[in-house]
Amino acid sequence: MSTQPSKDLETFPNPRPERDFVLHMRIPEFTCLCPKTGQPDFATIHLDYVPDERCVELKSLKLYMWSFRDQGAFHEAITNEILDDLVRATEPRYMKVTAEFYVRGGIYTTVVAEHRKPGWAPAPKVELA
Structure with missing residues (x-):
C-alpha cells in the first residue's frame, strides 16, 4: 500500500455483519x-x-484524508464529498460525517452530513436503570 495521498479507499469484510454496531473515528x-x-x-x-x-x-x-490537503473546496462541499466517497466504498447501513473546522474570520463552522440505507432503522434505545 502506498504512503502517498490517495483517493482509493480500501475495505475489508465486516466481522459481524449480523449485528448493528457503531464505529467512531476521530481524525484531528x-x-x-x-x-x-x-x-x-x-x-x-x-x-x-x-x-x-x-x-x-x-x-x-x-x-484518503491526506489527499485533501492541496484541494480547494468549501466546507460544505468537502464534507459531502467525504460522505459520498465513504458510502460508495462501504455501503453502510448508516453513516455520519461531522467536520469541525477551526476558526476562520472569527467563525467556527461545523458541517454534518448523513446517509441511511433505505429500509434501515436503528434498534430502539435501551435505558438501564
Whole structure:
C-alpha cells in the first residue's frame, strides 16, 4: 500500500455483519485549502457508521484524508464529498460525517452530513436503570 495521498479507499469484510454496531473515528489533522484565499483550513473530522458488509481500512482512510490537503473546496462541499466517497466504498447501513473546522474570520463552522440505507432503522434505545 502506498504512503502517498490517495483517493482509493480500501475495505475489508465486516466481522459481524449480523449485528448493528457503531464505529467512531476521530481524525484531528484534516487539512484542505480555502477556495477563495488558498489558505489552509484545518478541521477535526468525526466519522460514525454502522457497517453492513464492508468496513473501511484505516491506513487507506488516513491516506484518503491526506489527499485533501492541496484541494480547494468549501466546507460544505468537502464534507459531502467525504460522505459520498465513504458510502460508495462501504455501503453502510448508516453513516455520519461531522467536520469541525477551526476558526476562520472569527467563525467556527461545523458541517454534518448523513446517509441511511433505505429500509434501515436503528434498534430502539435501551435505558438501564
